[in-house]
Amino acid sequence: MAQTQTHFELFELPVSFDIDLKGLSQRYRELQRVVHPDKFVNASDHERRLSVENAATINEAYQILKAPQRRARYMLELQSVSFDDETDMALDPAFLMEQIELREALAELSQNEDPLMSLNQLMSDIKKRISVVLAEIADLLALGQLDDEQKTSVKQRIHKMQFLNKLQEEAEYQEENLLDVI
C-alpha cells in the first residue's frame, strides 16, 4: 500500500467528520478479506510479512476513522496540525476547575449513602459532557479547511475529550470495584 495514501483514500471515502459508519465497516471487512494473515498461511515469508503489515495498517486506519475523537485528531493532522507537544495547550480555567470538581466527586464516592447511584449520575454527567464537546468538534470540522483559530479551537476540544475519557475510565474502574464488593 502506498505510504502517502490517507485513511480516507484507503477506504475510498470522502474526507468528512460525518462519516458513513456502516459503509466504513463494510469496506473494512472487504479489505481484510484480501489481506488478512489467515489468507497467507501457506505463502512465502515475505508475503506473510506483507500481509501482517497491510492488515495492521487497515486495522489502524479503521480504528482511527471509526472513533470520533481519533477521527477528529486525524483530520486535523491532515491539515498539518501537529500533536507532538501536548504541553502548549492552554485550557480555559473554568474547564479545569470542573475537572478537579468531578475528580473530587469521584474520589469521595464511597462516603455517599448510595455510592453506586451517585456514580451512575456522575457517569451519565461525564457522558453528556463528552457528547457536547463532540458536537462542537463536528460543527467546526464541517467547515472544511480551517483557519488557525479554528484549528486551535478543535485541538483544545480534543484535549478536553482526553480529560473526559480518562475520567470516564476511572469512573468505570470505580464501578467495578463497587460491584465487586457487593
Place this chain on the structure above:
Amino acid sequence: MALLQISEPGQSTNPHEHRLAAGIDLGTTNSLIASVKSGLAETLPDEKGENSLPSVVRYTASEIVVGTDAKSAAAEDPLNTISSVKRYMGRGLSDIKELGGRRPYEFVDADSAVPRIHTVAGDVSPVEVSAEILKSLKLRAEASLGDNLTGVVITVPAYFDDAQRQATKDAGKLAGLNVLRLLNEPTAAAVAYGLDKEAEGIIAVYDLGGGTFDISILRLNKGVFEVMATAGDTALGGDDFDYVIAKWIMNEANIQDDASHHQMRRLMRDACSAKETLSNFDSAEINIELDDGSKWNGSLTLENFNQLIAPLIQKTLLPCRRALRDAGVDASEVQSVVMVGGSTRVPDVRNKVADFFEQQPLTDINPDTVVAMGAAIQADILVGNKADSDLLLLDIIPLSLGLETMGGLVEKVIPRNTTIPVARAQDFTTFKDGQTAMSIHVLQGERELVSDCRSLGRFALHEIPPMVAGAARIRVTFQVDADGLLSVSAREETSGVESSIEVKPSYGLTDNEIENMLRDSIEHAEGDVGARMLREQQVEAERVLEALEAALADDGDLLDADERSEVDLAAEKLSALSKSTELRAIKDAIAEVDKVAATFVARRMDGNIKKALAGHNVNEF
C-alpha cells in the same frame, strides 16, 4: 470401491491435494482433537472410542502416561501425576492456587520465572507437561487419519496474556506440531456455532471451563466473525467449584490442613463428583475415607452448593458487564448467548447468565466439543483445503500492552480489545544529559502502576549518542501478530541504533531452550535430527514453489518479461535443488525466490486491495 481419480493433462494435482489439519482444545481438565472430514468437523476418538482425553500426565520411572490411566492413578501417586497444568502455563509460583495452605506438587526453582515440578522422572516444566498431552493427541489423530498432520490450530482462553500464549505455542512446537494459529476458545466456539446455525448479528459466548473463564462479544456478518470485546479470568473455573466443595467437606468432616496428599486428592475427586451429581439432582451424598481409615458421610444440597458458588458466579458477571460496555452494546442487543465449557452445566450458572443477559442462554450445543470443532474448521481453511471459504476471523487482544515510564507508571501503547494484527509506535526520549542507554520494560494489564500489571519482559537500547536530556527520539514499536503474540523493537531515530525482542524471557522459554528440548526428544524417538531438518526444508521448498506457481498463474501479467524471467530462474534453481540433500543450498534458494519475487508479491497484494473495493458498486455499500 471409490473410482480412481485422474487429473487433466498438464495440471498439477497439488493444489487440490487434501492436507491433514486438526483443531486442538487444550483444556484444563480435558483435551480434544478434531478434524474436518468430508466437509464436516468431528472430534477424533481414541482406540477405545473416547473423545475427550483427561489433561493428566503421570510420570513414572520408566514411562509417561497421559489421559484416563494417569487420572485414575492421581490419588495413589499424587506427586507424580500432574493435572490442571494449564493453570501453571506462563505463570510464576505466586499465581498458583493452594489447598489447605499447600501446593499440590513439589515445585523446584521456586524463585524462577519458570517453576518446575519435581517427579520421579526428573523435573518438568508446565510447557513440557502440556507437550505430553499434545503429543498424545497428535498420535491419536495420525492413527485415526492415517497420515502426518500438516498443521494444527490450538485454542487458548481469550483472556490468556502474552506469556500464557507463548507458553502454549512453545508446548505445540515441543510436541512436534506445526502450529498454524493460536485461536481464542470463545471465537472457536462462535465459528462452530455460527456456521452450524447460520447466525448473523451480535452473539455472546460465555465460556466457563475447568480453570478459565472467558466472555466474548462478537458480530457475525456474512462469514466474518468480528470479536468486539473480550473479558475474563484465567484463574476461575469448575476447579474452583471443586475447591469450595472440598473446603466445605474439610470443615464438616474436621479434616485438618496437614492431611496427606492422598487425602487431598481424594477430597478433590469426591468434590468434583458431588458437583456433577448436583447438575442433575437436588442433593449429593459424599462418603470420604479419612487418613485414619475411618469414614465420613455427609450430604450437600443444591441450595447449599448454590450458596457456596454464588461469589464465583458473581465473579464471572463483572467481566460480562465490562465486555458489553467495551463492545458498546446493550444486553438487549445480544441475539444469542452461547454456553461453552463443562462448567456451564451447573444449573445456577445458567440461571445467573439468563438473568444477566435477560434471555435464556443456548445450551443445545455440546459445550465440551464445540471449541475443538471450531478450531478444526479454522485449521482446515488455514492449511489451504478450502480456498474459496468466506470465513474470516478478526480477533483482538484481551489486555492492554504498555511500557514503564518514569515513576513506576505504565504508558499504554495498545489498549485492550484492539483488533489484531496491530502495529503501533510511540516516541520516548532520554531523561538525563548524555544518557546512552534506555531500559525498556514491557507490561500487560489495565492498571496505571507497574506493580499492578504483568511484566512481559525487559530489554535495553544501547549506544544512544550522548545528547542533552529530551533531545533523543526513541521510537518503540509494538507489533502483535495474528496469534496475539507481541514483539517489540526500539530505534533511536537520529542515529538509527536499533534493538528488538520477541517478548518471552520472563515466563517463556528461549528458542534455544525449545530447540534443545526438541533435539533431546527427537534423539530419543528417531535418532536423526539432521534427516528431520532436511525433510522440513524440502517440504518448505515444495510449498514455496507451489504458492509461487499458483500466484503466477493468476497474476503473472503484473510482471514484465525481464522480471518474469528473473523469478522463473530462481524458481527453477530451487526446483532443481528441492529434492537434493543440501540443506543449506535449499535454504538459500528459498531465500532467493523470496527476494526476487518481493516486488511481484507487493504488486499483487496492492492489486487485490484495489479490487476488493472496486468489485462492488456504490449501491452495495
